[in-house]
Amino acid sequence: MNPPNYAKALSSLISSLERPPRLLLHACCAPCSSAVLEYLSPHFDIALLFYNPNIAPAQEYWKRQDELVQLLSQMPLARPVELLPCEHREEDFAAMAQGLEAEPEGGARCLRCYRLRLREAAKTARALHMDYFTTTLSISPLKNARVLNKIGEELAREFGVKHLPADFKKREGYKRSIELSREYGLYRQDYCGCRYSQAQRENDKKRKGGGDSAGDE
DSSP: OOOOOHHHHHHHHHHHOSSOOEEEEEOSOHHHHHHHHHHHTTTOEEEEEEOOTTOOSHHHHHHHHHHHHHHHHHSOOSSOEEEEEOOOOHHHHHHHHTTOTTOOTTSHHHHHHHHHHHHHHHHHHHHTTOSEEEEGGGGSTTSOHHHHHHHHHHHHHHHTOEEOOOOTTTTTHHHHHHHHHHHTTOOOOSSOSSHHHHHHHHHHHHHHTOOOOOOOO
């Protein structure tokens, strides 16, 4: 059986819209959000939720949030976008990651981190009476869109808010995010966000003899 084509499903849904629905969009960072907002803003009334308790240290968290503020102030979008900032609730991530500290990147700790952030998105979407929720995370080549959508569908049933199917890396979405990041001078981090991914990134750099490379949420 072929895997679901989430990009095609989203395109089909957009083409069927008669009015712009209200969308709660979880934002992992400004670079990833750029191409997603460009694509979705003509079709949805978007509230952008910056809930990422995985990000460490605190200075990194606020830097990434400030980049979102910068992006929204500079990027001409088809419809206004509201930013919903959150406090740096690092205790949420610490509790979630307990016992999973030794997991490799992309393993069980990461999957639970996706669920943690998507759960907050679904909960906020219900509280704000939004029509849909989804996340920018699937724009990253390092993120499994099938897993993200499966989690979103499960949370949709739990919270009673529709999940917007998405695989934003498709149709050169990731490439477009890089182009927009350059256009707006956005800071592109070289590690996912948490201290475990930062440590792994530093180890990788040492093995390769240093050098910079943009990473993803």
